[in-house]
Amino acid sequence: MPRLQxxxxxxxxxxxxxxxxxxxxxxxxxxxxxxxxxxxxxxxxAGWLGLTWPAEYGGQGLGFRExxxxxEEAARAKIPPTVNNIGLMIAGPALIAVGSDEHxxxxxxxxxxxxxxxCQGFSEPNAGSDLAALQTRAVDDGDHYVVTGQKIWTxxxxxxDYVWLLVRTDPDxxxxxxxTALIVDMHSPGVTVKPLRQITGEAEFGEIFFDEVRVPxxxxxxxxxxGWLVGMKTFTRERANISVSLSVRLQQQFDRLLDxxxxxxxxxxxxxxxxxxxxxxxxxxxxxxxxxxxxRLFGFESSVVKVAWAEMNQRLQRIGLSTLGPDGxxxxxGSFDGAASTSAAGWQAGEPFERSWQFGYLxxxxxxxxxxxxxxxxxxxxxxxxxxxRK
Amino acid sequence: xxxxxxxxQILLRDSARDFLRQEWPVPELRRMLDAAEGQAASAALWRxxxxxxxxxxxxxxxxxxxxxxxxxxxxxxxxxxAFLIPGTLHASGLLAAAALEAMGTDAARQxxxxxxxxxxxxxxxxxxxxxSGWTPMLLAPRPGATATKSxxxxxxEADVILFLNRSGGNSVELSVAREPQIEIxxxxxxxxxxxxxxxxxxxxxxxxxxxxxDLQATIDRATIGLSAEMVGGAARVLKMxxxxxxxxxxxxxxxxxxxxxxxxxxxxxxEVEKGRTGVYYAAAVADEMPEELGRAASIAxxxxxxxxxxxxxxxxxxxxxxxFTWEQDLHLYLKRAKACEVTYGDTAWHLDRIAHGLGLS
Numbered sequence: 001m002p003r004l005q006x007x008x009x010x011x012x013x014x015x016x017x018x019x020x021x022x023x024x025x026x027x028x029x030x031x032x033x034x035x036x037x038x039x040x041x042x043x044x045x046a047g048w049l050g051l052t053w054p055a056e057y058g059g060q061g062l063g064f065r066e067x068x069x070x071x072e073e074a075a076r077a078k079i080p081p082t083v084n085n086i087g088l089m090i091a092g093p094a095l096i097a098v099g100s101d102e103h104x105x106x107x108x109x110x111x112x113x114x115x116x117x118x119c120q121g122f123s124e125p126n127a128g129s130d131l132a133a134l135q136t137r138a139v140d141d142g143d144h145y146v147v148t149g150q151k152i153w154t155x156x157x158x159x160x161d162y163v164w165l166l167v168r169t170d171p172d173x174x175x176x177x178x179x180t181a182l183i184v185d186m187h188s189p190g191v192t193v194k195p196l197r198q199i200t201g202e203a204e205f206g207e208i209f210f211d212e213v214r215v216p217x218x219x220x221x222x223x224x225x226x227g228w229l230v231g232m233k234t235f236t237r238e239r240a241n242i243s244v245s246l247s248v249r250l251q252q253q254f255d256r257l258l259d260x261x262x263x264x265x266x267x268x269x270x271x272x273x274x275x276x277x278x279x280x281x282x283x284x285x286x287x288x289x290x291x292x293x294x295x296r297l298f299g300f301e302s303s304v305v306k307v308a309w310a311e312m313n314q315r316l317q318r319i320g321l322s323t324l325g326p327d328g329x330x331x332x333x334g335s336f337d338g339a340a341s342t343s344a345a346g347w348q349a350g351e352p353f354e355r356s357w358q359f360g361y362l363x364x365x366x367x368x369x370x371x372x373x374x375x376x377x378x379x380x381x382x383x384x385x386x387x388x389x390r391k
Numbered sequence: 392x393x394x395x396x397x398x399x400q401i402l403l404r405d406s407a408r409d410f411l412r413q414e415w416p417v418p419e420l421r422r423m424l425d426a427a428e429g430q431a432a433s434a435a436l437w438r439x440x441x442x443x444x445x446x447x448x449x450x451x452x453x454x455x456x457x458x459x460x461x462x463x464x465x466x467x468x469x470x471x472x473a474f475l476i477p478g479t480l481h482a483s484g485l486l487a488a489a490a491l492e493a494m495g496t497d498a499a500r501q502x503x504x505x506x507x508x509x510x511x512x513x514x515x516x517x518x519x520x521x522x523s524g525w526t527p528m529l530l531a532p533r534p535g536a537t538a539t540k541s542x543x544x545x546x547x548e549a550d551v552i553l554f555l556n557r558s559g560g561n562s563v564e565l566s567v568a569r570e571p572q573i574e575i576x577x578x579x580x581x582x583x584x585x586x587x588x589x590x591x592x593x594x595x596x597x598x599x600x601x602x603x604x605d606l607q608a609t610i611d612r613a614t615i616g617l618s619a620e621m622v623g624g625a626a627r628v629l630k631m632x633x634x635x636x637x638x639x640x641x642x643x644x645x646x647x648x649x650x651x652x653x654x655x656x657x658x659x660x661x662e663v664e665k666g667r668t669g670v671y672y673a674a675a676v677a678d679e680m681p682e683e684l685g686r687a688a689s690i691a692x693x694x695x696x697x698x699x700x701x702x703x704x705x706x707x708x709x710x711x712x713x714x715f716t717w718e719q720d721l722h723l724y725l726k727r728a729k730a731c732e733v734t735y736g737d738t739a740w741h742l743d744r745i746a747h748g749l750g751l752s
Contacts, residue, residue: 001397002462004675068392261751273746278738280745281693285665288672292394293664308661375650381660382653386633389648 006069014069020046021077028080030354033159036083040114043082050088050112053096058109064294071244075251086156087111087118089241091164094234098181098222107162107183119160119186120238121151121208122231128153129376131166131231132175136210138167138182145169145182145220147190147213153370157193157206160186164234166227179227181234183219190214200362202354235372239302242371244294246309247287253316253360254283260323260357268323275319279312286312300384303377310367310374317364320357332356394671400466407470414439415474417720423477423582433477433548440476441510446484449612451492455505461612461677465619465670472620473627475727478583479513482544485616487514487553489609491599494555494565499598503551512550517543517568517588518610525736527603527610530557538568539589542734546573546586554588554595555606563606565599580730582723608681611688614735615673618688618695621731622666625695625702628724629659632706639711652709659702666698686748689741696738699728 006014024042029035043049051067053059060066082088092111095103110116127134136149147167157163163184170178184191190213195203222230261268261276268276286308293301321328332353353359368374382388396404415436422432440446448464450456464485471480488507491500491514506512517540523529534556546552552571558564568590576585633656636647646652673691676683703725707714714721732738746752 001393002395002400002671002675002678003393004672004679005392065393258749258751268746268751270743270752273751274739274742276751277742277745277749278693280749281669281690281742282665284672284690285669285694288392288394289664289668291392292668292671304657304661304664307657308665375654378654378657379650381657382647386629386656386660387637388633388653388656389637389645391644391648 010065010069013066014073017048017070017073018077020048021073021079025077025079030080033083036080037114037117039080040082040084044112044114049082050092050108053092053108053112054104057096057104058112067244068291068294071248072251075248075255078252078255082114083159084111084114084117084156085245086120086160086164087114087116087162089245090120090234090238091118091162093237093241094164094230095221097233097237098230100221102218103183103221116161117156117159118162118164119154119156119208120234121154121157121163121165121184122234123153124150125152129373132179132228134166134168134179136165136167137171138169138180138215140169141214143217145180145215145217147182147184147210147215149210151208151210153196153205154193154208155205155370157186157208158195158203162186163208166231169227170225173225176228178225179231180224181221181227181230182215183221184210184213184215188213188215198363199365200354200359236298236300236302238371239306239377240297243290243297243302243305243309246306246313247290250283250287250309250313250316253313253320254280257316257320257323260320264323266325272319272322279316279319283312283316300380303372303380304385306371307368307374307377307381310364313367314364317357317361321361324357328357330358332358394668394675396466400463403463404466404470407467408473410439410443411470411474411476415476420475420582420720420723429477429581430548433479436476437479437510437513437548440480444508445480446510446513447488447508448484449492450484450488450504450508454492454500454508456488456508460674461615462671462674464616465674468616468619469623469626469667469670472623472727475582475624475723477548478544478585479548481613481616481620482515482549483507483513486544486609486613487516487551489612490516490553490555490565490606493605493609494563494601495599499565503598513545513548514551514553515543515545515549516553516555516609517541517546518555518606521587525610525740527557527563527606532557532559534592534595537589537591538595539587541587542576543586543588545584546571546588547575547584552588552590553598554590555609556595557603558600561603563601563603564597565601566595566597569594569596578730580723580726582727583730585730608684610735611684612677614688614692615670615677617731617734618666618673618691619670621695621699621728622663622670624724624727625659625666625699626663628702628706628721629656629663631721632656632659632709635710635713646709655705655709659705662698662701666694669694686745689736689744689748692736693738693741693745696732696741699724700732703728 028039050059051062055061124134138145138147165182165184168178169180190211192209193206195206197203419432423429444457447456448459452458507514521541552568554566554568556564571588571590574587578585636652639646669691673687676687707721713719
């Protein structure tokens with residue numbers, strides 16, 4: 001039944017969570033991977049992570065309602081990021097969907113505790129939006145595959161312990177039919193990682209090079225040459241989970257915008273006030289759409305939310321930057337010194353540049369590219385949700 | 392928070408859709424393009440809708456209605472908007488009924504609400520005055536010798552025309568306008584009549600009273616109902632457009648396979664989904680948290696304004712030359728969108744109200 005207010009068990013869950021967050025979100029160093037790992041572990045041990053993951057693999061076995069409450073409260077409490085976000089949002093949910101029982105037992109819990117950090121190796125220099133063009137080769141060698149190739153735009157690759165990897169196992173098959181999904185230990189001989197510097201100056205992602213890396217066959221997820229399907233299931237989960245977690249960020253960004261506007265010496269003119277109010281309407285509607293479509297977000301509907309979120313965040317950042325007036329063209333005081341940081345936590349972390357509208361604006365340009373460009377996703381929406389014909 | 396429809400709401404939605412497909416198909420709708428034909432068509436539909444209890448959906452059971460909530464109403468009005476039904480249901484079952492329920496005396500409620508709920512009478516409500524815009528505090532503090540109400544929905548078809556006048560300060564008076572003078576306004580949207588109604592002060596018979604806040608709450612409920620119709624209209628245009636671009640072929644292939652077309656269609660869906668969320672949210676607020684009604688109604692209206700106009704405009708574009716013709720129905724939706732967009736506050740009005748609520752102005 002449609003309702004806005006929490007049921008009694010939901011209200012109890014929310015109250016417990018709020019109290020816990022109030023007492024436990026201090027003393028975390030945003031750019032320090034160990035500190036962030038410790039924060040994620042504490043979050044998990046208190047029972048707030050893996051809310052919808054099966055209990056038998058270390059999750060909480062709860063429903064989407066609790067996840068939504070967590071998101072709301074996390075936004076409200078402005079909690080630090082979870083360092084293993086690729087594991088939590090992409091690799092873990094994909095493993096739950098397509099992994100074997102052995103994989104789930106082995107890998108899921110350390111994802112939750114941040115003992116093992118994950119990254120996702122899909123894109124390559126010549127396989128971006130056209131993912132099926134990927135060329136990283138895996139050659140059969142008895143009970144191992146031997147992997148050679150290169151991945152790019154890999155978030156968290158610099159600190160990752162495992163990579164959720166797509167490789168080509170059959171170069172002669174039609175291109176969607178020769179791909180396989182593997183779990184690869186980033187500490188294996190032959191794996192090297194190079195940071196990639198972004199327009200913000202930091203290096204949130206990197207390149208991974210594989211030089212005859214031996215991967216046990218038990219690390220294959222799904223059947224050999226069935227990796228395209230695994231990849232697609234990964235994508236829908238990625239977009240769904242990103243969409244959901246983005247509601248948190250959007251709320252935080254909007255609250256930040258309000259704080260910034262209210263604390264400014266210069267009052268907004270009527271047109272600026274309308275812009276902010278318009279952003280409020282759209283971000284509210286978008287956040288609530290995530291909740292309304294929750295049970296469809298593991299399908300292609302996730303693309304609807306992801307496209308809308310990316311453009312919404314860009315709009316918020318533009319407005320935020322504009323509230324600075326002429327100062328918007330300057331770097332904020334004490335900002336980055338030009339050295340590429342290897343910040344593990346990404347763009348939410350750090351003071352003060354990474355908390356500035358200048359940074360947020362620049363970082364938001366990536367939102368319509370990462371996790372599927374808005375162009376690709378609009379095509380997905382048209383063809384998979386609206387049922388328009390493919391070329 | 393939960394936006395899942397109940398079984399009853401799904402039944403209401405599906406039965407409304409089946410009913411309107413049967414009783415208000417395009418040939419019936421197009422009778423509205425001729426004034427006299429339109430009145431006959433609208434009256435015929437009214438009797439059938441009344442038999443289903445739609446006019447009394449919100450009216451409390453004690454007053455002879457179904458006693459349902461705003462969320463139920465939103466579900467129904469979304470379907471109503473998809474078929475562009477005439478404005479009588481909105482005017483009588485929502486606007487006038489809400490004013491009577493909020494501000495009518497017991498006697499007035501007893502006299503009018505059961506008859507409205509049964510569909511025996513069609514009522515409407517005049518609130519705004521020439522020059523007041525949509526801001527209640529700009530209403531004349533006291534009516535002069537003649538009260539004039541503008542943008543009154545469906546006055547010619549109404550059996551009872553109610554007025555809400557400021558009676559000084561924050562007080563308002565609800566009255567019946569006896570033998571008013573009606574001038575039909577030439578709305579861009581012929582499927583939904585509007586008029587200017589004049590009534591000498593001595594022929595205004597008081598039947599209730601309230602405050603400016605009661606007045607605004609009545610309008611806010613009407614706004615949510617209107618927004619639901621708008622989102623329903625937008626969803627229908629999207630559906631028509633998807634069907635068209637799937638079948639229309641150029642360059643030897645369906646135009647829906649071209650990315651330039653696909654991406655516009657995707658944007659239409661995004662707007663529809665956001666608009667629908669805004670409406671459902673506001674309807675749930677109206678039912679559960681009336682203290683937040685104003686902000687929620689403005690969210691719904693601002694989202695619906697954007698969704699319906701953008702979707703109707705894009706729908707015409709994607710239909711090409713055909714979309715620009717009188718014979719194709721899309722212009723009826725575009726005109727509905729533009730007429731609704733300025734009803735009960737345009738986007739700027741609602742954004743100003745939200746900005747004020749957020750402490751930005």
